[in-house]
Amino acid sequence: MSVSISRQHWNALLEALEETRRQRHVLTYRALIERLQLPSPAMQTLTAALEHLAAIDARAERPLRSTLVISQGASRLPRTGFFEYALQLGRFSGPxxxxxxxxWHSAEIVRVFEYTYPEEDI
Known part of the structure; x- marks a missing residue:
């Protein structure tokens, strides 16, 4: 199944992540879905968009902005699939x-906070 995100939702995602980065915070998947008001299948759409953004950032050799989106569970980490995708991109190695x-996640968050992304990518 292929999912896509509208241009409006994509731009809102980039703006939300930039605001979160400037405030030096993280967002949960649920909070981001609610903030963007993503239609169903919301989690699949968000996952696909975050993976696409991670690929863009990796190609540009920038810190992965998708790192700022975490599970609401006690771990305060992204879902396992995030790390598996970062491994595919050559940005993370390990279980x-x-x-x-x-x-790695903690260090990458610091890199995201300290990096200034080009305006056309926000």
Whole structure:
């Protein structure tokens, strides 16, 4: 099944992540879905959009903005699929759960906070 995100939702996603980055915060998947008011299948649409953004950032050798989106569970980490995709992009190595993932995620968040993304990418 292929999912796509509207231009309006894509732009809103980029704006939400930039605002979150400037405030040095993170967002949960649920909060982002609600903020963007994504239609069903919302989680699949958001996942596809975040993976697309991660690929764009990886190609440009920038920190992955999708790192700012986390699960609302106790781990405060993205879902396992995020780490698996970061592994495919060559940005992360190790098991997609546990200390290596948590450590890499923390470091990548700091990189995102400190990086200034080009305006055309916001």
């Amino acid at each position: 997609p759960d546990g200390m290596a993932a948590a450590s």
